[in-house]
Amino acid sequence: MTSTLRPAVASETEKRPGRWLALSVLVLAVLLVAVDATVLGLATPYISEDLKPSGTQLLWIGDVYSFVIAGLLVSMGSLGDRIGRKKILLIGATAFGAISVLNAYASTPELMILARALLGVAGATLMPATLALIRNLFHDPRERSLAVGIWGATASAGTAVGPVAGGFLLEHFWWGSVFLINLPVMAVLVLVGIKTLPESKNPNPGPWDLISVTLSLIGVIGVVYAVKEAATHGFELPSLAVGALGAAALYWFVRRQLTLPAPLLDMRLFRNRGFSAAVLADLLTILGLSGLVFFLSQYLQLVQGRGPFEAGLAEIPAAVGAVAAGLIAGRAARRFSVRAIVAGGLAAVGLSLAALTTLNQSTAYPVLGAALLVVGIGAGFSFTVTADVILSSVPKEQAGAASAVSETAYELGAALGIAVLGSIVTGVYRGFAAPAGTPSGAHESLGGAVEAAATMPAHASQEMLTSARDAFVSGLSVASAVGATVLLATAVAAWFMLKGQNLENAA
Numbered sequence: 001m002t003s004t005l006r007p008a009v010a011s012e013t014e015k016r017p018g019r020w021l022a023l024s025v026l027v028l029a030v031l032l033v034a035v036d037a038t039v040l041g042l043a044t045p046y047i048s049e050d051l052k053p054s055g056t057q058l059l060w061i062g063d064v065y066s067f068v069i070a071g072l073l074v075s076m077g078s079l080g081d082r083i084g085r086k087k088i089l090l091i092g093a094t095a096f097g098a099i100s101v102l103n104a105y106a107s108t109p110e111l112m113i114l115a116r117a118l119l120g121v122a123g124a125t126l127m128p129a130t131l132a133l134i135r136n137l138f139h140d141p142r143e144r145s146l147a148v149g150i151w152g153a154t155a156s157a158g159t160a161v162g163p164v165a166g167g168f169l170l171e172h173f174w175w176g177s178v179f180l181i182n183l184p185v186m187a188v189l190v191l192v193g194i195k196t197l198p199e200s201k202n203p204n205p206g207p208w209d210l211i212s213v214t215l216s217l218i219g220v221i222g223v224v225y226a227v228k229e230a231a232t233h234g235f236e237l238p239s240l241a242v243g244a245l246g247a248a249a250l251y252w253f254v255r256r257q258l259t260l261p262a263p264l265l266d267m268r269l270f271r272n273r274g275f276s277a278a279v280l281a282d283l284l285t286i287l288g289l290s291g292l293v294f295f296l297s298q299y300l301q302l303v304q305g306r307g308p309f310e311a312g313l314a315e316i317p318a319a320v321g322a323v324a325a326g327l328i329a330g331r332a333a334r335r336f337s338v339r340a341i342v343a344g345g346l347a348a349v350g351l352s353l354a355a356l357t358t359l360n361q362s363t364a365y366p367v368l369g370a371a372l373l374v375v376g377i378g379a380g381f382s383f384t385v386t387a388d389v390i391l392s393s394v395p396k397e398q399a400g401a402a403s404a405v406s407e408t409a410y411e412l413g414a415a416l417g418i419a420v421l422g423s424i425v426t427g428v429y430r431g432f433a434a435p436a437g438t439p440s441g442a443h444e445s446l447g448g449a450v451e452a453a454a455t456m457p458a459h460a461s462q463e464m465l466t467s468a469r470d471a472f473v474s475g476l477s478v479a480s481a482v483g484a485t486v487l488l489a490t491a492v493a494a495w496f497m498l499k500g501q502n503l504e505n506a507a
Contacts, residue, residue, distance in 0.1 A: 019137045022196045023147050026130040027154035028189040033126055034158025039166035039178040042308050046175035053109035060113045068120025070411035071221040075213040077128030077404025078264045082208055084201040085129045090190055092125025097186030104176030131403035135391045136200040141503055145330020145388050152384040153326040160319030163312030170308055206262020215253035222246020227419040265401050275393040277497035278386035283413040288486035290417025291479030302446045303361055303469045317369045321376025329384035339498035341385050343491045348378030350487030357477040361469050421479040428475030432467045435460045446472045
């Protein structure tokens with residue numbers, strides 16, 4: 001462990017008492033973030049009805065959290081390495097809970113946007129700190145693999161709990177209630193974490209370079225913003241300019257890290273083939289899955305007519321598969337090989353996405369549920385093992401920054417995936433044939449078509465809705481095919497790039 005935990009001569013194989021209790025606190029933070037990530041989408045129609053945001057404001061309500069968290073992950077991970085991961089985790093969790101109240105009681109669109117941005121700042125402290133603390137709590141590679149599996153399983157469980165809990169609350173209470181479910185989790189985390197979590201940090205961290213922080217923030221936000229704008233409005237000059245600014249800032253950031261004696265992010269980490277392969281696999285996996293993740297809820301609700309609660313229940317097989325696979329992924333990687341489990345998991349996800357290209361309006365749930373279960377199993381194996389590879393490939397003093405790189409790859413992959421696959425779905429959808437007199441908003445989104453149908457004669461509205469739903473499903477099928485291609489290609493790349501990678505010998 002670092003000198004903060006115990007004397008520097010402590011054995012790297014020594015087992016720390018209370019580590020499993022400490023892990024139970026860390027997974028609460030993961031649960032907090034995973035649940036919050038799922039509830040905003042469910043609550044958006046209710047927020048829109050109550051706060052009356054403009055179209056641009058509604059986009060910012062949905063996007064600003066991911067912009068801020070993506071821009072600050074590396075900086076907050078590095079800050080945790082410097083001031084202490086326990087300290088930054090507890091500060092971040094407290095802030096996350098307090099700002100959740102601001103989200104719940106926001107009375108104007110502007111206040112809601114501000115609250116989401118502040119929540120992104122707090123959220124950026126949590127995920128890197130949890131993984132870094134796992135790296136410092138668990139020295140035994142097998143125990144660490146299990147701990148990472150539990151960490152990932154909790155994140156998967158959170159993505160299942162969020163839609164179900166959020167759907168229930170939205171059907172019985174006002175929309176702000178979905179943000180207040182963070183409070184009890186935060187309270188337990190902070191109160192128990194103060195007593196059970198050990199402090200850890202880099203004993204020789206160097207200064208926290210504010211210029212690097214600024215460049216990282218501008219660079220990542222600029223690129224993510226440009227990608228999302230391209231998905232919504234196409235390639236326009238303002239978004240291209242922002243993207244170019246972001247790319248230039250990231251280039252300057254990398255150059256600066258190579259010259260600093262104590263960089264915010266040690267770029268030499270990427271010389272480790274296992275580290276680079278795991279980060280790339282995470283980014284491309286999320287990119288390929290984004291179409292399904294982003295549009296599945298709309299398919300279940302607007303195409304098949306399920307309510308929010310029922311739609312949340314329908315997505316549970318993916319989480320069940322991910323939880324089960326995550327808990328045994330480390331053992332499986334040692335029994336077979338890292339590359340076999342990662343590549344096999346990615347291939348399973350790719351084949352499931354290929355199967356989902358056959359979706360239609362009346363697809364029976366057992367077919368969809370089985371595909372989601374396999375997606376969850378494949379993703380659970382892959383994400384758990386790549387997280388373990390990332391942690392075990394770097395010195396424990398840099399665990400926070402390394403974990404932040406992994407999380408940033410996730411955010412960038414999601415942004416790119418929504419841009420590329422979202423554009424495909426939208427492009428196919430907008431071409432559907434509609435009866436004369438159909439409001440223009442019906443061609444903007446399937447939700448717009450449902451709203452427009454309420455203003456049309458019964459026969460025309462039914463004809464329009466059937467056509468719109470068919471077009472949406474066609475777009476989702478094309479996006480699934482592209483996602484399947486990305487996942488299968490990533491599986492092949494992982495097979496070669498992770499050759500010889502071994503969890504036990506990577507540390």
